[in-house]
Structure formats: structure tokens, C-alpha cells
Amino acid sequence: MNRPLRTLGIPPNAWAVDEAIADITRPPLAAKIITLKTETKTLHLDLAKTAILVIDMQNDFCHPDGWLAHIGVDVTPARKPIEPINKLLPELRDRDVPVIWLNWGNRPDLLNISANVRHVYDPTGDGIGLGDPLPSNNARVLMAGSWAAAVVDELKQLPQDICVDKYRMSGFWDTPLDSILRNLGRTTLLFAGVNADQCVLVTLQDANFLGYDCVLVKDCTATTSPEYCWQATIYNVKQCFGFVTDSQAILHALATSN
Numbered sequence: 001m002n003r004p005l006r007t008l009g010i011p012p013n014a015w016a017v018d019e020a021i022a023d024i025t026r027p028p029l030a031a032k033i034i035t036l037k038t039e040t041k042t043l044h045l046d047l048a049k050t051a052i053l054v055i056d057m058q059n060d061f062c063h064p065d066g067w068l069a070h071i072g073v074d075v076t077p078a079r080k081p082i083e084p085i086n087k088l089l090p091e092l093r094d095r096d097v098p099v100i101w102l103n104w105g106n107r108p109d110l111l112n113i114s115a116n117v118r119h120v121y122d123p124t125g126d127g128i129g130l131g132d133p134l135p136s137n138n139a140r141v142l143m144a145g146s147w148a149a150a151v152v153d154e155l156k157q158l159p160q161d162i163c164v165d166k167y168r169m170s171g172f173w174d175t176p177l178d179s180i181l182r183n184l185g186r187t188t189l190l191f192a193g194v195n196a197d198q199c200v201l202v203t204l205q206d207a208n209f210l211g212y213d214c215v216l217v218k219d220c221t222a223t224t225s226p227e228y229c230w231q232a233t234i235y236n237v238k239q240c241f242g243f244v245t246d247s248q249a250i251l252h253a254l255a256t257s258n
Helices: 080-093 115-121 177-184 196-209 227-241 247-255
Strands: 006-010 013-017 035-039 043-048 050-055 100-104 160-167 190-193 213-221 243-245
Touching: 006 115, 006 177, 006 243, 035 247, 050 080, 050 196, 050 247, 080 100, 080 190, 080 227, 100 177, 160 177, 196 213, 196 227, 213 247, 227 243, 243 247
Parallel strands: 050 100, 050 190, 100 160, 190 213, 213 243
Antiparallel strands: 006 013, 035 043
């Protein structure tokens, strides 16, 4: 009696094996095509090959008691994506689109953080920088496992979601993000989070360089930088790195798909 082959790996990047056979054909996932309008073109997009990255929607960047607010930045703009993200994620999860939370969360010893990165967060050397406790609640700035690095309470992470710590503005630098996406067979990426002109854009650029299809979700993204930074980000994404749409266009595409 022949026993069924056992799955080895994460579908679709999985083999089927027994003591005599290794089936390395990697059968594809069934296509889930939607038609999505963007600001430049209409996309035919396969949800079976899509993931959404939610970048840096964490307390240090979005909460009134976080690090950005501590240094005098108005974090009100960084909170604007919360509502549209909350409306979009359940619909994507219902269609098996992975939600990947990409948060800045450093090692406690900061051994992989260079001086030039630390300088961004503490340019004088005597302020509250990476790993230092915030005066308001003693949470360590951008430290993995701390309140400072946690996603804001208004956004709920579910057990099936994927969490990746990053250590630079780009989520692909020195992280397992690329390996995770390739194992999941995801080649189209939706981008949400903050800051649009910094961590979101740099991660999107690296994704583009690695061959991913990139779609910036405009109302699920924001920045505390000046308006011209936002305008330049939108221009450069459309001109060089991908496409720009909004959550309403995605929700409409999902609602009208077969």
C-alpha cells in the first residue's frame, strides 16, 4: 500500500517526499485575480501572490508618549493610517493575503547598530537615543520586546500574522523578510505604514530592486516630514518603483472580484 507523500517546507515553496521520492515540482497556489485601479495604470493582480507590509506603526513613531513625540515631533499625521489599515486588513486576511508587521526592534546590546545609525536618533550623544529609556514610561527606544517597539494598541495583530524586526530604515537589510516572502511565493507587495518618505520608501525601493511588484497604499501611509517629502515620495514611487493606489480602490477590487 502506497503511503501519501509528506510535505516538506512552506507551500508553495515545498517538496513532497517519502523514503524513495522527492517531488520538487512545487505546485502553484490557485490564482485569485483582482483588477485594481492605481494612479497610473489598471493592474491585474493575483492575491495568491500578494502580501501587505505594515511598517513601523509602533508606539515610538505613532504614540503621543513615544520617542518621536518626546523629541517634539507632532505624531498626529502618523496616526492617520490607523483607521484605513483597520478596515483593509480584515478583508485581506479573509482572502489569505499575509499581513506582515515590519517593526523597528533592536537587539538589547545594539551590537548590529553602527554609529551612523545611532547618530540619527541621538545626534549630540547626550539625548534619548536607541536603547535609552523614555522619561515618560521607561520604555527603551526601539528595543525589541519593549512598549516602544510594539504596534500601537489600535492595530490588532492576529496569530496568523507574521512579525519581522528590522534594524535599519529598510526592512530588507539584515532581516529574514526576503526569505519569508520567497517561501510564501509572494511577489506583489502592498505597502502601508510610516514614515512614507523614510522607512516605507526605502523598504519599497529595496523590494523593487529585488524584483518584487510594489504598490503603495496612499491612505494607509503617512509621514511626519514636511509636505514636500510626501509629494516627492508619491512622485518617485509612480515614476520609478511601482504604483500608487488607496484602500478604497483595493476594497472595491476585492468586492467586485469573482
